[in-house]
Amino acid sequence: MHLLENSIRSEELLAKTINIKHRFYASSSEPLKLKDLLAITERNGDHQLIQAYHDHTLGYADNGGSLDLRQEIALLYGANISADNIIVFPGAQTGMTLCAQALLKSGDHAIIITPSYQSLEEGAKLAGCEISRVNLSPDDDWQLNIDAVEAAIKSNTQYIALNDPHNPSGALMSYETKLALIKLAEKHDILIFSDEVYRLLEIDPKDRSPSMAELSTKAIALSTLSKPWGAGGTGIGWVVCQDKSICRKLLKAQHIYAVCFSRAGEIQAMMALRGSDTIIGKNMQIIDDNLKLLEDYFDVNNDLFQWVTPRAGGTGFVKFKGPVTANELAEKLLEQEILVFPPSIFDCDENLSQYFRIGFSRATMPAALDAFKLFIDTQRPLWKKQRVG
Secondary structure: OOOOOOOOHHHHHHHHOOOOOEEOOOOOOOOOOHHHHHHHHHHOOOHHHHHHHHHOOOOOOOOOOOHHHHHHHHOOOOOOOOHHHEEEEOOHHHHHHHHHHHHOOOOOEEEEEEOOOHHHHHHHHHOOOEEEEEEOOHHHOOOOOHHHHHHHOOOOEEEEEEEOOOOOOOOOOOHHHHHHHHHHHHHOOOEEEEEOOOOOOEOOHHHOOOOHHHHOOOEEEEEEOOOOOOOHHHOOEEEEEOOHHHHHHHHHHHHHHOOOOOHHHHHHHHHHHHOHHHHHHHHHHHHHHHHHHHHHHHHHOOOOEEEOOOOEOOEEEEEEOOOOOHHHHHHHHHHOOEEOEOHHHHOOOHHHOOEEEEEOOOOOHHHHHHHHHHHHHHHHHHHHHHHHO
16 A cells, blocks of 8 residues: 555635634643743643753754653653654654554554544555454443454464544543453563554543553554644654553654654653653543533434443544434534534544534634534524424
């Protein structure tokens, strides 16, 4: 497969809507401003880090991430994860794709848990893999069926790729399911690639379980500053793995394809990580407030909409029960400058063809919801006539 053979569906849509008024799809947290980040760092008394930001050189950052940043990232994980188990990439997308390139080859088989972020699947395809999908279902509250994963395993299966917390549904895998998946993967000597970019955004922090990378040497975890911290502009993502032989392969891949990332971004990332309580606390308040608005709206309008209430992250997958398709609904919303992600973005199977993704992690969501409400109210009489007709 050529790198450009399959276009990234969301990017095609976003390129057409760069100045759209209502981004009702947005998944990353409220964008963090540099002045606010510096103020938080100042209040924390971290003057040396502020000085380092003003005095750093514009040379290359260390391949795989500077030690001080990797040490800071390691604090997000358990005692079995150190700086040596972390490879920093210029963003999560790069880490996701290069993991597949470094660890898979033509003739391998990969299992992709869907619906999912497109690049989870495209990276494995680009590496030459045969792909099987295991679909999550709202009938099971978007929980992974371990028996279905086991049934998809072949003699050449090398990789299981998943997204937890889950995008687009906002579901959260239970600790017991994680352990069952790890047991299955270890039995068949299969790597688990766990895209955990929404981790730390659990609606109830008590539901948070350890990262896959903490639980098994056969697991790799991905994260980034963009989702919990709203700091995607730092250009910092990372991969975590206990197996240092895998880390060495990823370090080599990072050096070949993405050696150059910003020391300024690294320092900003350390500021954000050290300010996590303040930054993520603020972002969770936005998510909690927005989620209440959405729950109230969908409860009142349950004749048209249905969803499984998200348990983590800032996205939800909503079923439209009206007389037009979810893709058509998204097109009509776009005419009103309201952008949601239709099922075509996720290449959904027929049973999910009436679902669309919304985002509720930003302070702009209430205005987007108001515009959405107005559109729905104007369409209701028309849809009622279509049903009667």
